[in-house]
Each structure stands twice: as structure tokens, then as C-alpha cells.
Amino acid sequence: MTMHLSWIDWGIVGAVFLLTLLIGLSGAKSAGKSKADFFVGGRSMPWWLLGFSMVATTFSTDVPNLVTNFVREFGVCGNWQWWAMLPSGMLTAFLYAKLWRRSRTITDLEFYELRYSGKLAAFLRGFRAVYLGLFFNVIVMASVTLAAIKIGGTMLNLTPIQSVVGAMVITAFFSSAAGLRGVLMSDFLLFILSMAGAVAAAYFAVSRPEVGGLSGLIGKFSANAEMLRKSQVMGFGTWSDWCALFIIPLTVIWWSIWYPGAEPGGGGFIVQRMLAAKDEKNAVGATLFFNITHYALRPWPWLLVALASMIVYPDRASLVAAVHGVLPDAQIQNDVAYSLMLRDLPVGWMGVMVASLFAAYVSTISTMLNWGSSYLVNDFYDRFIHRGASEKEAVWVGRGFTVLLMICAGILALFLESALGSFNLLLSIGAGTGLLFLLRWFWWRINAAAELTAMIASFIFALYFNLLHSKLFPAIVLSDSEKMVYSIILTTVCWLIACYFGPRTSQTRLFDFCRRINPSGFGWSAVRREAAEQGIDLSNADAPREAVLPGITAAVFGCLAVYGALYGTGEIIYGHYLNAVLAASGTVITGSLMWYFGIVIPRRRRA
Numbered sequence: 001m002t003m004h005l006s007w008i009d010w011g012i013v014g015a016v017f018l019l020t021l022l023i024g025l026s027g028a029k030s031a032g033k034s035k036a037d038f039f040v041g042g043r044s045m046p047w048w049l050l051g052f053s054m055v056a057t058t059f060s061t062d063v064p065n066l067v068t069n070f071v072r073e074f075g076v077c078g079n080w081q082w083w084a085m086l087p088s089g090m091l092t093a094f095l096y097a098k099l100w101r102r103s104r105t106i107t108d109l110e111f112y113e114l115r116y117s118g119k120l121a122a123f124l125r126g127f128r129a130v131y132l133g134l135f136f137n138v139i140v141m142a143s144v145t146l147a148a149i150k151i152g153g154t155m156l157n158l159t160p161i162q163s164v165v166g167a168m169v170i171t172a173f174f175s176s177a178a179g180l181r182g183v184l185m186s187d188f189l190l191f192i193l194s195m196a197g198a199v200a201a202a203y204f205a206v207s208r209p210e211v212g213g214l215s216g217l218i219g220k221f222s223a224n225a226e227m228l229r230k231s232q233v234m235g236f237g238t239w240s241d242w243c244a245l246f247i248i249p250l251t252v253i254w255w256s257i258w259y260p261g262a263e264p265g266g267g268g269f270i271v272q273r274m275l276a277a278k279d280e281k282n283a284v285g286a287t288l289f290f291n292i293t294h295y296a297l298r299p300w301p302w303l304l305v306a307l308a309s310m311i312v313y314p315d316r317a318s319l320v321a322a323v324h325g326v327l328p329d330a331q332i333q334n335d336v337a338y339s340l341m342l343r344d345l346p347v348g349w350m351g352v353m354v355a356s357l358f359a360a361y362v363s364t365i366s367t368m369l370n371w372g373s374s375y376l377v378n379d380f381y382d383r384f385i386h387r388g389a390s391e392k393e394a395v396w397v398g399r400g401f402t403v404l405l406m407i408c409a410g411i412l413a414l415f416l417e418s419a420l421g422s423f424n425l426l427l428s429i430g431a432g433t434g435l436l437f438l439l440r441w442f443w444w445r446i447n448a449a450a451e452l453t454a455m456i457a458s459f460i461f462a463l464y465f466n467l468l469h470s471k472l473f474p475a476i477v478l479s480d481s482e483k484m485v486y487s488i489i490l491t492t493v494c495w496l497i498a499c500y501f502g503p504r505t506s507q508t509r510l511f512d513f514c515r516r517i518n519p520s521g522f523g524w525s526a527v528r529r530e531a532a533e534q535g536i537d538l539s540n541a542d543a544p545r546e547a548v549l550p551g552i553t554a555a556v557f558g559c560l561a562v563y564g565a566l567y568g569t570g571e572i573i574y575g576h577y578l579n580a581v582l583a584a585s586g587t588v589i590t591g592s593l594m595w596y597f598g599i600v601i602p603r604r605r606r607a
Helices: 007-026 035-043 047-058 062-074 076-083 086-103 108-115 118-156 160-206 213-222 225-230 239-256 268-276 280-297 299-312 316-323 334-340 349-385 391-413 419-429 434-439 448-472 480-501 507-517 522-533 548-573 577-606
Strands: none
Touching: 007 160, 007 349, 035 160, 035 268, 035 349, 047 160, 047 268, 047 280, 047 349, 062 076, 062 118, 062 299, 062 334, 076 239, 076 299, 076 548, 086 108, 086 239, 086 268, 086 280, 086 507, 086 548, 108 118, 108 268, 108 349, 108 507, 118 160, 118 316, 118 334, 118 349, 118 391, 118 448, 160 213, 160 268, 160 299, 160 349, 160 391, 213 225, 213 299, 225 299, 239 434, 239 480, 268 280, 268 349, 280 299, 280 548, 299 334, 299 548, 316 334, 349 391, 419 448, 434 448, 434 480, 448 480, 507 522, 548 577
């Protein structure tokens, strides 16, 4: 059965669309003044607005589909594949946010010529601008647009091309006009709407007659040992599941891969938000708010819908029957179950749901378009094609790149099949690069050759293990987690060799970086010693040196607090109140320690 919207539902959708458009266009005039205004909002944004925008960006249409895919295939515990990325985000908040803000760049790719020297640094900046801003960014947006295709097909009976064209036209127009300031302002509204839609989706999914309410859901899962296991946060069935879904992600993946929104040391649109903050304090606050909200607040509404879908649509055959041939057969995977669960909502709530999904799509794609075009303009066009281009020209070129990126993403989306497949592809391409991104702020020996080697090696090993290994060595069967670990090890060895044998960054550039950023750690002791021997002062009163150990300690306690909140919320839902109280107590204690080591101690040091 295909969903039909009443005039009330269409009115709600139209009102949200119009309000979003007006908010975005209200910032169009200021966005057109300069690159800094268009891409980093004039560096004047408060932490709460930036934090909401970070969360809204990751609240994309493909994430509920991905969560549903994980739950239906592995159980709730399958989501540890992305929950395990929290340590990266916490370290970014307490160690790297201040460093990024004091760099005062427009994009994180400017870092390459701030940190490294020579033609290789310039090449790396331009190459990575195209590699990330065009190639990688288009893959991410295509994955999000794939979710829009499946939602449009299952809920509105739209063909893939109709869904893509509708999404492209609306979002590209909004993004090219609004600039970052308009995106931030609209994200605040869109996050609230998306969250309300997610909670409503969970309520109505659980209330379906087949499910029987929350008690019915719990009862049905409790009656079957395998179903009960799949409902648990730590419900790993076998040792291989423990390794693949929990141990490897939590001990290896988070620090070793590059993934949008969870980059080790910060990167992409997360850094763009930190650079837009009015000071270092607001950069830290925004990043911390994002990580707490992203991992502790949002997952359970999605999880409940996914669990209910296992009762209503127990297998792929039921999914195929429900879609009625609207989507290509290859695209009917476990991830379509989320949107299928939203087709029988009451009048009014149906409009809220469609509007919330629209909001989730626009908030993510508008950010990715602005971020990608910032790379292509600031780090490619303005750096290599037309140096010294006027601010007005740069803005208009950015708007042109925005449209180009949207078209490329829409075309690619027509050929993707599932959210999980896109997730694994993105992970494999960035495998092995993460440790370098963590260390480059704290170890002088990291050089441009190491960065380039890591990027190329990770791509080559991803292609080999995902496409060639099974053909060349069919007798040696490797699991996805084994492929990931081998890629990480090989890539890391390659860039470590480049650190010692590649061209060293010039002494002048290293001195300038130390003076501007004032990084901590023994990794810069050799550079500071050389400067002292030459009588060069590297001190910077505006950039106090931050101690590393308190930041790491705060990140550890922050992870424990967020995971405690995540687990405790599930225990409340399942009626395990003693466990919930214990989890809440642990969250309060570890959260207080996080605040002490991450906020109180740095303030005292500055005083």
C-alpha cells in the first residue's frame, strides 16, 4: 500500500519548505560578500548554533536506513560500528578544536601549506581538494540521495529519477544561495523538526497492531532467544561478532580511518564549523555538544523503528511485496524497512514525517555542498586556476560548483544499492590514514609525503581487498573486518616509511607553525630546541599551550558518560530499571570528571 498525503499533510510539508527557503535566502546577501562569509559565516558563530548544525548534518536520510540495516542484519549491537567512532569525536573536542580555531583558515585543507612546505604541500592541497571535495563528497551525497530515492519510492510512489530530480533542484538552489550562515540558521529548525519526526516515527511504529505497543515488542522479542539477543546493546552472538562489531571498531577503527563526521583529529564539515566559531571556547562547546547529542540522544528512536520492522517485515520477501516493484530489485534491501514503517501514520503526522525527512535531507546535503564547494573554490580554483580572484567571483564559482556536485551525486545515487554498502565503501577508502591525522599536530616529522602516501595507499589497498583479492587468491577468504585491519596495517607502514625518508618540512615552516598553533607534546621538542639555539622566539601569548594528558583524560570520561547514557536509555525502554539507575549514576560521575579535566583544568591553566 502506498502512502497518500491529505491536504493537511501537504500544507505542513509546504510550510516547512517555504520557511526553510526563507531562512536560507535571508542569509544570501551577507553570504555573497566574501569567501569567509560564504564558507565560514564570517567567523562569528556561537557554539549552540554550530553544535545544532553539526548534529543536523549527520541527521541525514540515510542514517535511519543504515541503523535499520544494522539492526535487521546484526541486531542493535551492529550499531557499534558507528558508535565506536565516539572516541575520535571526544578527542577532537578536547584536543583539536582549539588548535583548528587558532589556525584561522577557511578550510582544513589550508592546513597542508600551513604545516608543510614546498611544491608537494601545494600539490597535496589541490589534489585533496578535488579528491575529497568532488570524488569523496559525491559518494557521501549519493548515499544520502539513495535514501531519498528509497523513501520517495516506498512512501510517495516516486520513481528513482523523480526522487533525484526533486531533491536536486530544491537543495541545490537553497545551498547555492544561502552560504554557511543560511545553512546554520536553517539547520537549527531542521534538527528540531527531524528529531520530532524520529520520535513520532518510533511511537507510531511500536503502536502498530502487529507490534502491540512497547510491551508487545518486548514480549515478542523475549519469546525468541535470537530475537532477544538482537534487541540488546551488547547482544553479540559469536566471538566473530564480538571482534567484527565491537572489539575491532573500538580498538582500531576509530583512530585509523577517515570517515565524514568522525575524522580523527577533526576534518571536513566538522572543522568548517569550528573555524566558523567566534573563538576557541565556542569551537570546543560546539564539538562537545555534537558528540553528546549524536551518540547519546538520537539512536533509540531509530532503533525502535528498526526493531518493530523485524516483526512487521520479517524477511526480504515481505519487503519486496510491500514495495510493489516501484524500486529496482537490487535496491530493495534491509534499509528500506525504515521508510516502509512510516506509511500508515495519522493525518497531520504524515505531513510532519515527510517534512522531517525532507529536513534531514536538506540539512545534510546543504552542508556537504557548501563544504565540498569550499574545497574546490578555496583550495583548487583560487589557489591554482585563478589566483587573486575577487571575493565576488569566488562566491559565484562556489555556487557553480554547488550545482555541479549535486548533479554528480544524483547520477551516482541511481546506481547504488544499500546504505550499508556505501558505509563500508567509505570506511575502506579511508582505512589507515587516521593515526597520521591525529599525530600531525604533535609530531614534527609528519610531512607532506606521508600525507600523500597515506591517501594513495589507503585507496589502492581498498581497491585490492574489495575487488581483486578474491579473484587473485580465491582460496584465502577474508572477512570485511580482516580486510579492514590488513588495509590499516599496510597503509600505516607505508606512511611511516615516508615520514623518515620523504622530504623534510622546511625549518622556517615548522617554526611558523609552532608560533601560530603552539602545539604541546614532546614531538615538537626538537624543533623548539633548534629555535632556541638560533635565538628564535616561538612564544605566542594569544595561543596558550594546552596540556595533552587532561584532554585525553576528559575524552575517556566523556566516552564513558555518553555510552552510559546510551545503554541506560535502552534499559529504561526495556523496563530494566535497576540497570538504568546504575548506568545513570555512572554517567553523572564520568560526565562530571569529563567536565573537570576538559573544562575546569584548562581554565585554571589559562588563569
